[in-house]
Amino acid sequence: VILQMTALRLGAPEDFPFIDRPSARLVRDGYDTLQELGAIDRTRELTDIGKALADLPVDPRIGRMILASTEEGCLGEMLVIASALSVQDPRERPANRKSEADLAHAAFRDSRSDFLGFLRLWRADTKAREEMGSSKYRNWCKRHHLSVPRLREWTSVHRQLEQLVAERIQRSGRQRKAIAPPREDPPSGAIHRSILSGLLANVGHRTESGEYQGVGGIRFEIFPRSEEH
Numbered sequence: 626v627i628l629q630m631t632a633l634r635l636g637a638p639e640d641f642p643f644i645d646r647p648s649a650r651l652v653r654d655g656y657d658t659l660q661e662l663g664a665i666d667r668t669r670e671l672t673d674i675g676k677a678l679a680d681l682p683v684d685p686r687i688g689r690m691i692l693a694s695t696e697e698g699c700l701g702e703m704l705v706i707a708s709a710l711s712v713q714d715p716r717e718r719p720a721n722r723k724s725e726a727d728l729a730h731a732a733f734r735d736s737r738s739d740f741l742g743f744l745r746l747w748r749a750d751t752k753a754r755e756e757m758g759s760s761k762y763r764n765w766c767k768r769h770h771l772s773v774p775r776l777r778e779w780t781s782v783h784r785q786l787e788q789l790v791a792e793r794i795q796r797s798g799r800q801r802k803a804i805a806p807p808r809e810d811p812p813s814g815a816i817h818r819s820i821l822s823g824l825l826a827n828v829g830h831r832t833e834s835g836e837y838q839g840v841g842g843i844r845f846e847i848f849p850r851s852e853e854h
Contacts, residue, residue: 715775
């Protein structure tokens with residue numbers, strides 16, 4: 626909201642007549658996040674990065690990853706990951722069939738990171754949709770404990786992001802090229818550097834107790850089902 630208000634020159638959030646006024650802490654945290662992303666300067670004016678982020682209809686953190694990926698040469702992969710982070714996880718895990726679901730999802734895991742696992746799932750789903758009829762595809766999703774509506778939403782968000790980014794590249798004066806699909810062997814380093822650009826505050830140092838010490842003194846643990854655990 627702060628990013629869009631700044632881009633539209635609507636004034637400071639503290640002065641805007643919100644029906645439900647946000648707390649001063651939330652506004653301060655929002656400005657801190659935008660400054661962390663390089664979207665605003667010390668005077669709270671939009672930078673070039675901020676103007677680009679305002680054009681993307683996603684969380685600024687995710688938008689920052691997309692912008693970084695254009696420099697890292699992994700835009701095709703990052704659009705898939707960014708759209709996955711913008712929707713609900715399509716992998717279902719019913720309480721009474723957790724072990725079965727975990728086994729079905731194992732085909733989409735990548736030991737390097739959970740983010741790269743999204744790329745495996747994307748390629749598998751794309752192949753299944755292209756090669757199977759509607760009925761067989763639904764059965765494939767059922768066997769692998771995947772939600773068809775959520776997969777469709779993921780595909781839809783990806784298509785919208787891809788179109789917006791392609792238009793932005795065209796407006797920038799660069800030669801327009803088709804955005805390459807995710808590679809079979811994606812560039813792990815470039816992808817994770819792009820992701821890091823949007824999640825600097827999520828970096829932590831592992832302590833002797835196994836917990837992680839984060840920015841501002843917060844402590845956290847990695848999700849048990851994560852490949853990084």
